[in-house]
Amino acid sequence: MTTETLSNQAESIPHHLLAEIEESVSHYPVSKRSASLPLLHLWQNHFGYIDESGVDWIAAKLELQPINILELITFYPWFRQEPAGKTIIRVCRTLSCALAGSYELREKFCTATGVDAHDHSHGFGSAPPTSPDGKFSVEFVECLASCGSAPVCLINDDLHENVALDEVPTIVTAYDKE
Amino acid sequence: MVSLIPQPHPKERRLIFENISRPGWANDIETYLSHGGYESLEKALKMQPEEIINMVKAANLRGRGGAGFPAGIKWSFIKREDGKPHYIVVNGDESEPGTFKDRYILHNDPHQLVEGLLIAAYAVNVNLAYIYIRCEFPHAAKIVWNAIKEAKAKGFIGKNILGSGFDCEIYVHQGAGAYICGEETSLIESLEGKRPYPRIKPPYFPAVLGLYMSPTIVNNVETLCHVKHIIRLGPEEYAKMGTPGDGGTRTMCVSGDVMKPGYYELPCGAVTLGELIFDICGGMKPGRKLKAVIPGGSSAKVLNVDDVFKMKTKAADGSMVETEVKMLDLVMDAASLAAAGTMVGSGGVIVMDDSRSMVWALNNLNQFYAHESCGQCTPCREGSLWMSKMTTRMLDGEGTASDPATLKNVADNIAGRTVCAFGEACAWPTQSFLAKFPEEFAKTASK
Numbered sequence: 001m002t003t004e005t006l007s008n009q010a011e012s013i014p015h016h017l018l019a020e021i022e023e024s025v026s027h028y029p030v031s032k033r034s035a036s037l038p039l040l041h042l043w044q045n046h047f048g049y050i051d052e053s054g055v056d057w058i059a060a061k062l063e064l065q066p067i068n069i070l071e072l073i074t075f076y077p078w079f080r081q082e083p084a085g086k087t088i089i090r091v092c093r094t095l096s097c098a099l100a101g102s103y104e105l106r107e108k109f110c111t112a113t114g115v116d117a118h119d120h121s122h123g124f125g126s127a128p129p130t131s132p133d134g135k136f137s138v139e140f141v142e143c144l145a146s147c148g149s150a151p152v153c154l155i156n157d158d159l160h161e162n163v164a165l166d167e168v169p170t171i172v173t174a175y176d177k178e
Numbered sequence: 179m180v181s182l183i184p185q186p187h188p189k190e191r192r193l194i195f196e197n198i199s200r201p202g203w204a205n206d207i208e209t210y211l212s213h214g215g216y217e218s219l220e221k222a223l224k225m226q227p228e229e230i231i232n233m234v235k236a237a238n239l240r241g242r243g244g245a246g247f248p249a250g251i252k253w254s255f256i257k258r259e260d261g262k263p264h265y266i267v268v269n270g271d272e273s274e275p276g277t278f279k280d281r282y283i284l285h286n287d288p289h290q291l292v293e294g295l296l297i298a299a300y301a302v303n304v305n306l307a308y309i310y311i312r313c314e315f316p317h318a319a320k321i322v323w324n325a326i327k328e329a330k331a332k333g334f335i336g337k338n339i340l341g342s343g344f345d346c347e348i349y350v351h352q353g354a355g356a357y358i359c360g361e362e363t364s365l366i367e368s369l370e371g372k373r374p375y376p377r378i379k380p381p382y383f384p385a386v387l388g389l390y391m392s393p394t395i396v397n398n399v400e401t402l403c404h405v406k407h408i409i410r411l412g413p414e415e416y417a418k419m420g421t422p423g424d425g426g427t428r429t430m431c432v433s434g435d436v437m438k439p440g441y442y443e444l445p446c447g448a449v450t451l452g453e454l455i456f457d458i459c460g461g462m463k464p465g466r467k468l469k470a471v472i473p474g475g476s477s478a479k480v481l482n483v484d485d486v487f488k489m490k491t492k493a494a495d496g497s498m499v500e501t502e503v504k505m506l507d508l509v510m511d512a513a514s515l516a517a518a519g520t521m522v523g524s525g526g527v528i529v530m531d532d533s534r535s536m537v538w539a540l541n542n543l544n545q546f547y548a549h550e551s552c553g554q555c556t557p558c559r560e561g562s563l564w565m566s567k568m569t570t571r572m573l574d575g576e577g578t579a580s581d582p583a584t585l586k587n588v589a590d591n592i593a594g595r596t597v598c599a600f601g602e603a604c605a606w607p608t609q610s611f612l613a614k615f616p617e618e619f620a621k622t623a624s625k
C-alpha cells in the first residue's frame with residue numbers, strides 16, 4: 001500500500017462533486033439505493049479509485065451498510081480500490097478483435113508504456129497492471145461492441161478503432177503529453 | 179466510429195439508419211426535427227394506448243436484443259390500469275460479442291430512441307423510464323443525456339407532454355462493465371443498486387415483478403427505435419417488409435474475416451447468409467475460403483460452411499415438403515435460423531475463414547463466458563471456467579483424447595440448469611463448435 005491509498009477521500013469532497021451526487025440521487029425518486037452505481041462512478045472519476053472512506057461515505061449517503069457498496073466494487077470490473085495509471089488503455093480481447101490481432105495489440109501497448117505484459121492480477125477491485133511511473137495502465141477487457149472496426153481499444157473515454165500495431169507508439173506519446 | 183457505407187446496397191432498406199445516412203446529419207434536436215422528428219410521438223399521443231400496442235403487435239416487431247420476443251405481446255402483459263407504477267428500462271448494455279449496432283444508434287441518432295421510448299411509455303402507462311447504457315460508452319451516455327435535455331426543453335419530456343396530459347421523465351443510468359447486466363432481470367437488479375444476480379422466472383417476470391417489484395418493460399435500444407417507424411409507416415407497411423412473424427428491418431453487424439465488415443440494415447429475411455457475406459460484405463479476404471459463421475452474437479450456435487439442413491417449406495400447392503438447405507442459402511430471419519438450430523439473436527454476424535482454428539475461436543469465447551458468469555449458479559460459475567480451462571489446455575498441447583467428450587458433458591450440464599439464459603449462452607458455443615467441427619477438436623485434443 002502506498003501512502004496515497006491511506007489518504008481519506010471522504011474528507012476532501014469538493015463542492016462540485018457534492019452537487020453532482022445530489023443531482024444523481026434525485027434521479028431515483030423511488031429508491032436511493034439505485035444511486036449506488038452513479039455515485040461510485042462519480043467518486044472514482046474524481047478520486048481515481050474508491051477507498052474505504054468512500055465506501056463508508058456512499059453507504060451512509062444512501063442509508064445502506066458499507067457491504068452493500070463494497071460488494072458492487074468487487075463485482076463490477078470497472079471499479080477499483082487502488083489507483084490506476086493516469087491513462088487507462090483497455091484493449092478489447094473478445095473474438096472479432098482477437099481475429100484482428102488484439103493479443104498482439106495488447107502486448108505492443110504494454111511494451112510502449114512499460115506495463116508488465118504478464119501481470120494478470122487484475123480483478124475484484126484491484127488496479128489493472130500499471131507502469132512503474134504510474135502514467136499508464138493496460139488491460140484486456142471483454143467485448144467493447146465495436147467489432148466491425150476491430151481491433152479496438154478504449155483509452156480513457158475515447159474509442160480507437162482499426163488500431164494498427166505501428167500506430168501504438170504515436171498513440172502512447174499523444175496521451176503521455178496530456 | 180467506423181461509419182455506415184453512405185450508398186446502401188440495393189438489398190438494404192434503411193429505417194433505423196435512415197437519418198444517419200443523410201448528408202450533413204448531426205445528432206442534435208434541430209436536425210432531428212427538420213427530418214420529421216417527434217412527429218410519430220405527436221401522432222401516437224392522439225391515439226388510444228391500446229391502439230399503439232395493437233399496431234406494434236400487427237407489425238410483428240421482434241425484440242432486437244437477442245431473445246427475439248414479440249414486442250407488442252411483451253407490452254400487452256402490462257395492465258395499464260392496475261394502479262401500480264410501471265417502468266420502462268431501455269437495455270443499452272450492448273455487450274454481446276459480435277454486436278455493435280446500439281452503440282451506433284446512441285451516438286448518432288439518440289432522439290430516435292427517445293421518441294420510440296416516449297411512444298412506448300405512453301402505450302403502457304409509464305411515467306418514469308431509465309436508459310441503461312454500459313459505461314464503456316461514456317460519450318454515448320453524454321449524448322443521450324444531452325438529447326434528453328433538448329427534448330425536455332421542447333416539451334417532449336416532462337409534464338403534460340404536447341398538451342396530452344401524459345407525463346414522463348427519462349434518466350440515463352450507466353453500467354459498470356458486466357455483461358450479465360444485459361440479461362433483463364440482472365439489469366433491473368443493477369438499476370436497483372444491487373449485485374446484479376439475475377432473478378428467477380417465475381415469479382420475477384419483469385412485466386409482473388420488475389423494477390422496484392412493479393410491472394416493467396425492458397426493451398433493447400433498436401427495438402424501441404423501430405416503434406417510431408411502425409407509427410410512421412403503419413403496421414401493415416412495416417410488417418410486409420419482413421417475413422411473417424418477423425416484421426420490418428433488422429440491423430446486421432458483420433465482423434471478422436470479410437472484406438467489408440460493418441453495419442447493414444436489411445428487411446428481415448431479405449437475404450440469405452451467402453448473399454450477406456458475398457454480395458453485401460464483399461466476400462472473404464483474397465485467397466481465403468469461408469469456414470464458419472456465428473450468425474447472431476457469440477451465444478448463437480456456430481454454423482459450418484458445409485452444413486446442410488433439412489427444413490420443412492411450403493410447396494406451391496400449400497403442402498409442406500422437406501427440402502435440403504445449404505448453410506449459405508439460409509434465410510436471415512428468426513424462423514429460418516431457428517430451424518437451422520441457431521438464432522438471428524442480436525444480429526451480430528461473426529465470419530471466420532479457413533485460416534482459423536475452431537478450438538482457438540471457441541477458447542476465446544469460453545474465456546469470455548468464464549469471465550462474465552455472475553457466479554450465482556454453480557453449473558454456470560464452475561462449468562464456464564472448466565470449459566475455458568479445457569479448451570486452453572487443448573491449445574497448449576496438454577489435452578487428452580477424452581477432452582472433447584468431457585467438454586460436451588460439462589456444457590450439457592449447464593444449459594437448462596441455471597437461473598438465467600446465460601447458462602445456455604455459455605453452453606451453446608461449446609456444444610455447437612464440438613458438433614460442427616468434431617475432427618478438429620479430436621485432433622487438437624490428442625496432439
